[in-house]
Amino acid sequence: MPNDQSTPGIVAGRLSADQIARNFGDLHPPLDDHEARVAADRCYFCHDAPCMTACPTSIDIPLFIRQIATGTAESAARTIFEQNILGGMCARVCPTETLCEEACVRNDAECQPVQIGRLQRYATDKLMAKDKHPFTRATATGKRVAVVGAGPAGLACAHRLAMKGHDVTIFDGRTKGGGLNEFGIAAYKAPGNFAQAELDWLLGIGGISVEYGKRLGDGLSLDHLQKGHDAVFLGIGLAGVNALAVNGSHDGLAAAVDWIAALRQSGGKTDVAVGRDVVVIGGGMTAIDAAVQARLLGAETVTIAYRRDKAAMAASEFEQDLATSKGVRILYNVAPKSLGKDGITLARTATRGGKLVETGETLTLPADQILRAIGQTLEGAPGVLKIDGGKIAVDASGRTSVTGVWAGGDCATGGEDLTVTAVAEGRDAAEDIHISLTGGV
């Protein structure tokens, strides 16, 4: 008998292949030409536009929307890519509701921002479909730069350096590039193998070689990299996962990031096992992504258990609403207390005098799968680097405490842990590396 939503345990195939395919389709379908024109018409072309200020990569949003409105989406895409070479992915995964679209003056005018994210996707899709890389390299400088990590920060850094004429080698510990774009973010945000397509397109600039299966401390050392290169950029992300410090054990306990990574690598998703009753511990984007995708795979009940209140949740209100719209239940003010054979016991919490305390009340949820999404940690950072608050300490240009070594993205201090922030940091580090290698020429 085939599995269905009520099948106990952690099993695959709770829904039909068709249903799963539909569930994992585009969260926001692309705009067609007419929709894009209508959406673009709503932009007021603000002076010193607030949306542009809100964008970590400072894309000239009014300009690119005007370029769309006047029928030159390819020019619009150039405007985007000049600031953010991963503008295609950012158009899909940025929490625009807390960035550009939150700042849009149309919110004041009619509580409905210009659809900046979708317009950005419209433009970038058009140009990327041309199959010709839009940028060309400057004259070769003969300088060599090592980039560790093929995630958003590393790719943005590598592309900018290659454009400036430097030769770049990217090292990545996995067998595929893209970092969290490939292994982390929710599948329905970038379907159609977009992360790999974008990576291939980005490498079209030339001058970048990628070596997979190489990570720091495992066949790669900072010392060695520095000797063989004129500069090193670290975009190694947060590879460690926080453990759940509670009593008891549960066979279905796993790290949400690992479960999501496996899910992302599955083509049809019909082979991805999911529990009947799933509990996700955490309050960030990873928790939302895990919970929503568990529901999309057919889990009968999915509960996010978050120890603080709604306002404190790192996931945006939009993301919380998305989760509940997919049938995820979010419990606030509950902290994991103990694990049992068939479930998890949570302690109710409250904030008293600025401190989170247990109220003494508990509840037990049945669970055959428990996904912990309580944060990632820096792992594999070279010991010589100064660490600040669990991250590699960098200045505004991405310089670490070691001369000749830069860092950016989630592994480094500064900014939110977002794709778009990583891109900005990688790009800015590249600009600084370029200045230091060429004396600003």
Place this chain on the structure above:
Amino acid sequence: MADLRSEFAGIKSPNPFWLASAPPTDKEYNVRRAYEAGWGGVVWKTLGEAGPPVVNVSGPRYGAIWGADRRLLGLNNIELITDRPLEVNLREIKQVKRDYPDRALVVSLMVPCEEEPWKNILKAVEETEADGVELNFGCPHGMAERGMGSAVGQVPEYIEMVTRWVKQHSRMPCIVKLTPNITNILYPAEAAKRGGADAVSLINTINSITSVNLDTFTPEPTIDGLGAHGGYCGPAVKPIALNMVAEIARSANTAGLPISGIGGITTWRDAAEFMALGAGNVQVCTAAMTYGFKVVQEMISGLSQWMDEHGIASVDEVVGRAVPKVKDWKDLNLNYVTKAVIDEDLCIKCGRCYAACEDTSHQAIEMGEDRTFRVKDEECVACNLCVNVCPVESCITMKELPLGAVDPRTGRKVEPYANWTTHPNNTAAVQG
């Protein structure tokens, strides 16, 4: 409820909304639908001489420009006068008029500038018992190349001559339709009056090329790789038409000559504006071509509501009400001072007023740290550009300085009315 009944140049209609002579009024089928939808009158699409009918292009006849969301703002056409046989049109006109006796039915005419053709066609039209004729001296494309339409309307002497023939050979009210493709609308209007016209109607369409196809380098609309100028109409031409209507209404030589207002009338409000500037009724085309005949229902209800709200009992009370307020520039009060005021509660902080003023005007708006925008009275010349570019209605308004107040820009007190004719800088001024 306001009385919308209208009598224009002796022609009665249940409301002042007529369909202009154009594609929507080319045949019985359309005209019946128009009357059923509520139109007060129709000017039948222009008839030409008996004989082989006019031939139209079979490629695109229209070009357009659009605003946001492809809202049609301007339409251009290269369609000629009716391409159906004269006798068919006459038969249908007679039938329709008999079935809709309470609606106005005026027949538009265009024949060569010779007395005989005009005499012949007038006789034929009279037999239909139509309410009147409109002389098409306006169409700027195609027929003008053959010495008709705007080619006549651009020569006041011809207008006068043909109008006189029409009045000699017909008892029907005669409306002369004017072309805007002239330098001064008063000359053709005066000529029509001299010829004995009962009324004028304006504006006909404006010479235009709507766009150029940048792949083929051809003007739009394109017929097999070539294009010709067409007649422009729709909302975009309304300001031009309003001015021409007002010029005729306020000129001593033409004052009192009934005017049928035409040009981009899309809503009841547009119609009311034309009437306030002297139009006795209005004619509509592009709005119907864009949205269908049903738009007249909004025009009727809107005009009624507005008239009721303003205690206006009949349309005659609207006609010409704004005419005394239309003056020459020299009559304007040069001592009148206003200042822009930005309502911070309504402001959505887009900064367009700032960009416009800073880049293109008088640097009279300052932008605060938190994107608050404030007018610098000492710089503001009250040009109104900020009001015009602001996307929020009533967010920026103009506040009048009272008599005696000091204008921070000039340091001078606001004085009573005085215009250019007595201004000290005017070397030709009559000094008091």
